[in-house]
Amino acid sequence: MEKLKSDVLIRNKRATFDYELIDTYQAGIVLVGTEIKSIRLGKASLVDTFCYFNDGELWVKNMNISEYFYGTYNNHLPRRDRKLLLSKRELQKIRRQTKDTGFTVVPTKLFINEKGLAKMEIAVAKGKKEYDKRESLKEKDDRRQMDRAMKH
Numbered sequence: 001m002e003k004l005k006s007d008v009l010i011r012n013k014r015a016t017f018d019y020e021l022i023d024t025y026q027a028g029i030v031l032v033g034t035e036i037k038s039i040r041l042g043k044a045s046l047v048d049t050f051c052y053f054n055d056g057e058l059w060v061k062n063m064n065i066s067e068y069f070y071g072t073y074n075n076h077l078p079r080r081d082r083k084l085l086l087s088k089r090e091l092q093k094i095r096r097q098t099k100d101t102g103f104t105v106v107p108t109k110l111f112i113n114e115k116g117l118a119k120m121e122i123a124v125a126k127g128k129k130e131y132d133k134r135e136s137l138k139e140k141d142d143r144r145q146m147d148r149a150m151k152h
Helices: 013-018 033-039 089-099 130-151
Strands: 009-011 020-028 050-054 058-061 083-084 105-110 118-127
Touching: 013 020, 013 105, 013 118, 013 130, 020 089, 020 105, 033 105, 058 089, 058 118, 089 105, 089 118
Parallel strands: none
Antiparallel strands: 009 105, 020 083, 020 118, 050 058, 050 105, 058 083, 105 118
16 A cells, blocks of 8 residues: 655744744644644744653644534534654753753644654754844755856
């Protein structure tokens, strides 16, 4: 039986604008049945999400997964905290990196892998200052101008 590549890719566009991404990791997510069905339909959002440590485990907060339309009384809560699955070594490395002030863990992508499992790409990131954001916009604009010049 051949698995089809899933088209589900939910991005956190604010993450690259607000943060300078240092290191990325791929984590599994603990979900209930109706949540994975909603994600497969693309009904999720990473706006205003962040990760935090609780008892040595990494959790994602504020991730919105819309209620499954066909779900019954045991439908999930849309904005509940969800546990991320990483190896102990990765968790220790992330914890060490975030010990410094200004560093945080932000989700960047939510996708379904080849095996049909929901995965989240998280990044250890450092917050950008206002002038860094302006510089990023200027670089993006310059790249766009150069691409236009190449096409003509």
